[in-house]
Amino acid sequence: MKKGKEILALVMVSVFLGLILSIQLKTVKRSIGEGVLPTQRAQQLAAELKKAQAERDAQANRIAELESKIHKYEKNEVDKNEYAESLYKDTMKYRMLAGYTDLEGPGIILEINDPPGDVQYGDEYTIVDELDMILQIISILNAADAEAISINDQRYTSFTEIVRAGNHIEINGVSNNSPIVIKAIGNPDTLESALAIKRGIIWELRKHDYLVHLTQDKNVVIPKYRKVKDFKYSTPMEENNQ
Template identity: 75%
Template sequence: MKNLKEQMALALVSIFLGLILSIQFKTINKTVGEGVLPTQRAQQLAVELKKIQGERDLQLKRLEELETKIKQYEKGEADKNVYAENLYKDTLKYRMLAGYVDLEGPGITLEINDPPIDLQFGEQYSPIVDELDIILQIVSILNAAEAEAISINDQRYTSYTEIVRAGDHIEINGVSTNSPIVIKAIGDPSTLESALAFKGGIVWQLENYDYIIHINQEKKIVIPKYRKIKEFIYSKPMEDGAN
């Protein structure tokens, strides 16, 4: 009789343990995927990420190859006659204006850093990424000073550029960035610096609010091209003489 009770007790314990293991197994399946352990899932995600990065790099390489071919075609046509050469120069000019060409030349670099850490809890403190209106004001001043190209943290500023707040950072042309904010502009270095750094000007105001400012004239600044592709869906060229 005693053996029967022990056997029944052992059977009940076995059933109970079986139920617990079954529940745990189902929970793991829901969390990391059926038949996959956490380490295996992490490895799978790493492989998928590497694959996506490889596809991105491949597309960028393909884009560069196509741009190289376009330049070869344009240059090849330009060598044939004066008309084609002028057409090539006009095309290059408009690509420069649209921001689709890497540019270099003299200009200035303006670096804006947040106030020192011991001032960051004051009532007047705010990180520079919160001051989008100030960043846009600087861009407007540089344009008024005839800057030929502008970048913000190495993102080309064009008429299609979007600058938006996103959490504790900002996105420029869809790329996340944070302080310090480094604005580069190609143009006459003295004119550009004077437009920003006169007494009462934008640099003076930023320094009054304890932002740390570095502004330098440069003999050679490199500004990258605008990387996003703009598709015209609703717009089309007007025919000559159309009202």
Template identity: 75%
Template sequence: MKKTRDMLALSLVSIFLGLILSIQFKTISKTVGEGVLPTQRAQQLASELKKAQSEKETQANRITELENKIKQYEKGGLENNTYAENLYNDAMKYRTLAGYVDLEGPGIILEINDPPADLQFGDEYSIVSDLDAILQIVSVLNAADAEAISINDQRYTAFTEIVKAGNHIEINGVSTSSPIIIKAIGDPSILESALAIKGGIVWQLRNYDYIVHLTQDQNVQIPKYRKIKEFIYAKPVEESIN
């Protein structure tokens, strides 16, 4: 009878140990698997990103090449043709107003960095989370007669969208994060004074511990707006001739 009880006890202990070993094996396998798969996925994503960046650069170079050819064709028929020259000048004027021309000239550069880590109140305490501040800066610059504005090298136009997306923002559909660098072309003194006025937007940002650098620059370069706007529903109103 005692021998039977001992065998039964030994069997129960063996089953119990087997279950423990099985659970541990599955846990280890799962942990190792989770460690390997994300690494392989990260390498794959990095390779795809590098390929996409290379393709983007190639396409950008191709676009620049075609744009230069278009300029050559446009200028080709201007010589001794006043009408064509006037048409070309008007076209360039409206392209400039729409933001489809690279520009350079005197202006200001405003760089906004997040507060030091020891002064932040959480992961969301970042300039990219404060879209109102960014839009206020744009409004102040427009009120100060800025002729062109860019945010992290994205041209700001009437069609520009600034959208919060996770821990970054998208401007013209392009992801960007801190620091935010805003450039504007115009009278440097007027633009700087409009931003740096006491109680103004720069004062407010510094009051919230953002690291702000505002400088005048005699050769601010602002790239063109890259997206093409197609009008599907809107059309010009034809004026009646009396």
């Protein structure tokens, strides 16, 4: 009798283990695909990533090539007549305003690092938590007549989004973390004074133990805005001459 109970218990344990193995196999198949081993799946993903990176690089090179051709065409037309030259200058001006061209010139560089570990108590905090301060810096620079602004080499334009995403911030769709480096082209003295004014934004950052380094630079380089903005709902209004 006792032996029969032991056999029954063994059978039940075997059935239970069989069910568990069956469930695990189904789960693995759903996650990595039918008949595909984890190592094979990893190799497939690596190959797909490499292919995507190659396509991205090819597109970037193609864009650079087309922009170079456009620039040559524009310059050739400029040499022909004064009207084309005036049109070219206006086009460049609006491209600069929209952020679609690289710029360089005198300005300032502001670098903000997180507080040292030995002054942080309780929960650690970081500059990426201070979106309001980052936006305040941008507003101050705009008020000080900055001609171009970048955040971690991402061009700031009217279309730029700055949003918190996990433990980093997204700027123009690119993930950024500490340190935050803000560059601006304009009158260096005016820009520096606007940021370093008594009890201003620099004072506020240092009050919260952030490590702030503000310098003037004779040749600040700010890259162009990389995303393409399509207007799906907006159309230009015709001017009414009456």
